[in-house]
Amino acid sequence: MKQLNQTAGLLQTDSIEVADxxxxxxxxxFPYPWPPMKFSYLTDPDFETVMLNQSIGDWQQRTIPRHPDIWIAGCGTNQAIFTALRFPNARIIASDLxxxxxxxxxxxxxxxxxxxLELREESINQATYVEAFDYIICTGVIHHNTDPAASLKKIATALKxxxxxxxMVYNEYHRVTIRAFQKAIRLLTQDEKTHERNFEQELAIARALVMHATTEISLYDSLLEYRDCPxxxxxxxxxxxxEHYYTVESMETLLDQCGLRLQAPYLNPFDKASSTFSWNIEFEDSKLQHQYDQLPDSRRWQVTNYLKLNHSPMLWFYVQRKDNVAPRKTEQQICEEFLATRFVKPTTTQRSFILTPQSSHMYELSAKEIPFPATPEERSLRRIYDNFDPEKTAQENLNRLGVKTTFHIVNQFRLKLTTSLFPYLQAVS
Structure with missing residues (x-):
């Protein structure tokens, strides 16, 4: 049987119960993550739903309804809060063990x-939901299970x-340094006879290695970033x-076993901050570019994953069931529809609950209302945004501004103007 992923971590077990x-x-x-400095929300309750639909290429904004049923499968300490504020018209169940x-x-x-929001103490491995949810969020969870395929099948069953x-699952090429560090920790702390673990001992050793790392250690530069982290x-x-980790290829194989298919990349703020969010490479050789652009989406993403290695994006995707009645749209088709669509500039305001540890309340609502979204920072995007005519299609606007409409260029502008991470234009459906 083809190997689906690599495994690491400090505990070796085949038991789902032991892993739970x-x-x-x-x-x-170690409650994760730590409290953020603020929780923000938009005063337009439908804004995030509209942008979510556009992110998967639905310009009619029908895939995710205005009042969706949402499940957060493994919510941690604050993902449920962020989601409830993003989708105030949704009915949300958030599960965690x-x-x-x-x-x-x-x-x-x-x-x-x-x-x-309803919070439930339950493992995703014990969930019994059947075709109950319009939208499921499961990020950084299944790769911490003994059998990720079994966990993912539970989630797939719950999806309408x-x-x-x-x-989101770990990108194999992002975990090379971490994997080496984990193995060193295991050798330093684990009892050879009983194989028992001691979190406190592991934490002490990890802290010592991070705080007192020297240039003799090849991991020195990688460890520096953890010195001041929570x-x-x-x-x-x-x-x-x-933990388990994947490539695009092995992730797609895992999804296929669970009756799922890749739909579109999820653009996330972590990749945005490191400028590594694009799954499409721009080559200087036009023939190579054409050959690359003509590949099926997932195969093109595989090439990107292998060529960029640790600089490839996180393996964070929108996924749908393979038996979905609607045929999957390719990125090429989504771009063609984007060009044929008219867009307006959406406007709303953002408000925030600010962390106030010295107050009797943990968070307090700020009086400020900030216009949202802000103007694009990137010059090429701002030029299109500032001169965008809502009476014309995207194709007509780009032609008027002298922008080439090759697949690569159009796809970059689509991603950076019409998605949840870059919510500057809203389709006129």
């Missing part, structure tokens, strides 16, 4: 007066036939007991 117990104990000790994480979420939800799953981040990144 280990993860429960781990996140009881950590009671501690759920208690933190519940406290914040109560303080922010969130009413569209035309629903969308947002899933303890939960250090633990989740370096000490998580179980």
């Amino acid at each position: 117990t280990a993860n429960t104990e781990f996140y009881k000790r 950590s009671r501690n994480a759920l208690d933190i979420s519940a406290t914040i939800a109560k303080e922010l007066q969130i009413s569209n 036939p035309n629903g969308v799953l947002e899933v 303890e939960p981040m250090l633990a989740d990144t370096l000490l998580q007991p179980i």
